[in-house]
Amino acid sequence: MIPGNRDTRDGILFSLPFLVVFFFFMVYPLLFGLYISFFKWNILSSPTFIGWKNYVDLFRDAKFYSSLLHTLEFVVITTPILLLLGFAMALVVTGKSPMAGLLETVFFIPYIFSMTVVATLWAWIMQKDFGIINQAILLLGGQRIGWLTDEKYAMWSVCIATFWWTAGFNMVLFTAGIKQIPQEVYESAEIDGANSWQRMTHITIPLVAPTTVLCLILQVIASFNVFGQVYVMTGGGPAGSTRVLIQYIYETGFQYFRMGYSAAMSYVLFVIMLIVSVAQYAVLGKRKEA
Amino acid sequence: MKKRIVFVFVLLLTIGILFAQPAQETSSSDKPVELTFWSLFTGGDGEFFDAMIKEFNESQNEVKMVNSMVKFDDYYTKLTTALAAKTAPDVVVCHQANLLNYVPNGSFLALDQYIDKTTLDDFQQEPLNACRFDGKLYSLPLDVHPIVFYYNKDILKEAGITTLPSSAEDFIKDSQIIKEKTGKWGMLVDNTTGTYKAYTLTRLFFSMMKQEGGSFLTSDNKKANFNNEKGVAALNFLKDTVNTYKINPDQLDYDAAMNQFKLGEGAFYFNGVWATGTLETVKGLNFGAAPLPAFFGKEDWAWAGSHTLAIPTQKNQDPKKVQAAVKFIEWMTAHGELWAKAGHIPTRKSVAAKDSFKALPYRADYVGAAQYAMPSPSTAAWNEIYGTSSDLLEAAVTKNQDTKTALANMEKVVNEIISKY
Amino acid sequence: MRKISSYHRRKTIRTGLLCILDILIILIWLFPLAWLFITSLKLEQDVVSRSFSFWPEHPTWYNYTKAFTSTYILKWLLNSLFVSVLTTILTILVDTPIAYAFAKIRFKGRNVLFWIVMAGMMVPFQVLIVPLYLQFNSYGLINSLVAAVLPRVAFPIGIFIMKQFFQDIPDALEEAAFIDGANRWTIFRKIILPLGKASITTVVILSFINAWNDFLWPLIVINDNIKYTITVGVANFQGTQGTQYSLIMAGAAIASLPQIIFFLIFRKQIIEGIAMSGIKG
Numbered sequence: 001m002i003p004g005n006r007d008t009r010d011g012i013l014f015s016l017p018f019l020v021v022f023f024f025f026m027v028y029p030l031l032f033g034l035y036i037s038f039f040k041w042n043i044l045s046s047p048t049f050i051g052w053k054n055y056v057d058l059f060r061d062a063k064f065y066s067s068l069l070h071t072l073e074f075v076v077i078t079t080p081i082l083l084l085l086g087f088a089m090a091l092v093v094t095g096k097s098p099m100a101g102l103l104e105t106v107f108f109i110p111y112i113f114s115m116t117v118v119a120t121l122w123a124w125i126m127q128k129d130f131g132i133i134n135q136a137i138l139l140l141g142g143q144r145i146g147w148l149t150d151e152k153y154a155m156w157s158v159c160i161a162t163f164w165w166t167a168g169f170n171m172v173l174f175t176a177g178i179k180q181i182p183q184e185v186y187e188s189a190e191i192d193g194a195n196s197w198q199r200m201t202h203i204t205i206p207l208v209a210p211t212t213v214l215c216l217i218l219q220v221i222a223s224f225n226v227f228g229q230v231y232v233m234t235g236g237g238p239a240g241s242t243r244v245l246i247q248y249i250y251e252t253g254f255q256y257f258r259m260g261y262s263a264a265m266s267y268v269l270f271v272i273m274l275i276v277s278v279a280q281y282a283v284l285g286k287r288k289e290a
Numbered sequence: 291m292k293k294r295i296v297f298v299f300v301l302l303l304t305i306g307i308l309f310a311q312p313a314q315e316t317s318s319s320d321k322p323v324e325l326t327f328w329s330l331f332t333g334g335d336g337e338f339f340d341a342m343i344k345e346f347n348e349s350q351n352e353v354k355m356v357n358s359m360v361k362f363d364d365y366y367t368k369l370t371t372a373l374a375a376k377t378a379p380d381v382v383v384c385h386q387a388n389l390l391n392y393v394p395n396g397s398f399l400a401l402d403q404y405i406d407k408t409t410l411d412d413f414q415q416e417p418l419n420a421c422r423f424d425g426k427l428y429s430l431p432l433d434v435h436p437i438v439f440y441y442n443k444d445i446l447k448e449a450g451i452t453t454l455p456s457s458a459e460d461f462i463k464d465s466q467i468i469k470e471k472t473g474k475w476g477m478l479v480d481n482t483t484g485t486y487k488a489y490t491l492t493r494l495f496f497s498m499m500k501q502e503g504g505s506f507l508t509s510d511n512k513k514a515n516f517n518n519e520k521g522v523a524a525l526n527f528l529k530d531t532v533n534t535y536k537i538n539p540d541q542l543d544y545d546a547a548m549n550q551f552k553l554g555e556g557a558f559y560f561n562g563v564w565a566t567g568t569l570e571t572v573k574g575l576n577f578g579a580a581p582l583p584a585f586f587g588k589e590d591w592a593w594a595g596s597h598t599l600a601i602p603t604q605k606n607q608d609p610k611k612v613q614a615a616v617k618f619i620e621w622m623t624a625h626g627e628l629w630a631k632a633g634h635i636p637t638r639k640s641v642a643a644k645d646s647f648k649a650l651p652y653r654a655d656y657v658g659a660a661q662y663a664m665p666s667p668s669t670a671a672w673n674e675i676y677g678t679s680s681d682l683l684e685a686a687v688t689k690n691q692d693t694k695t696a697l698a699n700m701e702k703v704v705n706e707i708i709s710k711y
Numbered sequence: 712m713r714k715i716s717s718y719h720r721r722k723t724i725r726t727g728l729l730c731i732l733d734i735l736i737i738l739i740w741l742f743p744l745a746w747l748f749i750t751s752l753k754l755e756q757d758v759v760s761r762s763f764s765f766w767p768e769h770p771t772w773y774n775y776t777k778a779f780t781s782t783y784i785l786k787w788l789l790n791s792l793f794v795s796v797l798t799t800i801l802t803i804l805v806d807t808p809i810a811y812a813f814a815k816i817r818f819k820g821r822n823v824l825f826w827i828v829m830a831g832m833m834v835p836f837q838v839l840i841v842p843l844y845l846q847f848n849s850y851g852l853i854n855s856l857v858a859a860v861l862p863r864v865a866f867p868i869g870i871f872i873m874k875q876f877f878q879d880i881p882d883a884l885e886e887a888a889f890i891d892g893a894n895r896w897t898i899f900r901k902i903i904l905p906l907g908k909a910s911i912t913t914v915v916i917l918s919f920i921n922a923w924n925d926f927l928w929p930l931i932v933i934n935d936n937i938k939y940t941i942t943v944g945v946a947n948f949q950g951t952q953g954t955q956y957s958l959i960m961a962g963a964a965i966a967s968l969p970q971i972i973f974f975l976i977f978r979k980q981i982i983e984g985i986a987m988s989g990i991k992g
Binding site: 022099117227249254262269278 | 730759808809841974
């Protein structure tokens, strides 16, 4: 098709710089982790080979399952809401709102802050005795709510902080997707008598599908990897009810000195994420190319 | 446009390079030996500790200590990783409870040959022996920090209470009177994870077990030992204060407990001695401190931690640096009255005898608690046992679970954990 | 006769209402940041007190002066700048070519390679800490800012984003260039880069933010207080045995300010850049 086709050579050459860095600082340590997952290792002594024992143990570990469940809880809550929020924000920002430009900046700014800053700030806002949300509730005559200390609310509180923090990122991607839809399509629909709701559901949503898929895949991966904001805001509590899998992986490795077991759990999580992402791409990605 | 962005980037990068590289110091043999130290003390504790290091540096010319703070949550991660590559600093602080993770694999230097007998005899023997493994000494304790209780004198006066409670029943009775007469909380024991775990709840449980003549684990540390009447008594007390008598707030986290006491909202506040430094700064808080009483009538034991100073082994151990490190450790422990400003109990008898120490308020009231300080069980499984039991106790208290069921479950979980190590 | 068109009036009312709604949304969305700043201006005893006051009773810069005089905070900011800028530059250098390869070059093993790269996003970082540290130790790079940079250079999200956008650049442009005798490198430089500018800008921003906010790895690999990045240094405002909210908020404000300024200055370019995405016709 292209004269003088040297696709493979070019492909490899262009990929090389990345692959070098990727191999040294990602693949190699990752393979080391896989290797060590078959050992009992406390980091400071020599590892002892134990074969599949770590994996067998983790499949019988109630704490592994509860931690995985909390991670899944987080994924299931945050993914749809963050996609909807991002999309809604993008609609506002690309719409006829007088302050669209300002809104776009405002929605995106939280993303600039580091996880520690966001989590500490929201932990302060939601603090039971002196945080401002409860102060407002008290002023209105209500009772204090343990946003982060009550099992009913803790996970949702962390999710809310996450919405504020990262919705702007999805907004940026959706905005780019929406702007790619040619104006003429909307204009002819308007001429045909479609109102704004119909235009949105029949034009915007279908045509922005590739972006939606992109956002969905990225969001799911990011949510599976959640750790920092939960750790800072609730410490995995109350009573370990928000402990996500990465926290358990971290604690097992660095507080309990069971690095082999920690590595085994990391691999199981990694495989789960891989399967989910490939499945998403296979089911949804194909539709995009059609 | 893009060119301008790139230009600004490069400009910033250049500035960054020029300023980001610190000046290299060359050391000649006339200059003091420079040592590095990683401190896990941040915030208020950190200020006191840094002041001590500054005084150490100013007091002599042979050793200069450079200190880097690492937030407590991440300190051990960083230390362990560095020890794995043998790039740890010259001196480190290590909780006594964590020594077991580092000593058996040779991460710390044995100190016996560097410290003379007079110095060793100056130490309180209990905390010093806790730093010995297989007969060898691997660190020197800087302090002992047990759980004590603080009381609000104004509230007690208002409620007409003249003697401090000394048993579980006393606490319940007094707290009920306080609630009636003043409307304030009787007890402030944190029972929920916030920024920090529910430390006090867990530590009180440990203390009570030992006070009753039992122990959390069997003496060989191989099995749980709390699923019995002693455990029931302890857990019931902790649960009932919150749920039945309502003299202790529910869903109270560590920071909230301290803040409530600071604001004069509670009469009896349970925490480690380190809280003294902070409480002293609160204007208008008229408080006292006392060692933990024997809740169930037998002995006065109290959970205690201990910060110890150790010397990591290096690939090429420089004997000059080791000597300098020993000098530093000896100086720091000998000047424990400075560290006591943060509230901690010093470990050297010479320090306890100093006038400057005796002049510090409150510390004298609980310095005796060092005798009844209860170290953590010596097992590699301890960190996991501690963290997991804390979660389970939290659940039992805040959800008002059935005591016997909760203890039975906790026993099962703890035994499972022990079997993994 | 003057007639006010009712349509016109409806439109004005509508715009007015939208304005009010917009302002409300902006106020709510920005409130946490305002609260961060307000808290940082209070003394701790006013933050944790029986009587709640929204505004500081005696606003003070105390927390800020404390941060600036008793820590290396300025140095930390410069360290972060160095690390972030270097990471971003290197990231663009390695990510862009491979994104182009994935988008436009049909080479053997492309799909497998793509998934291997994507998998890089899924790895829990905790499992990489110890081997990475041992590796950097063997290179003698422990305690250097460069060590904080290198593991962050491979930025799979960047590749993913740029690939999606590069794919939309019409093949026809490339084919025409090939016929004119250009080689892949020229096409990359002269066609892909200019047309893909929007996505590249996006990745620059994301990479910079990511590098600036990195916490755990710089904490582990940098030892000297004076070499800390800002996120690491400011984390130490959290006390060992108690939380001082006002000081922590001040630290957070200082840590985030440079990024905010950067963003506000280049906001127009950033938004324009993203808006320019998409090739029409």
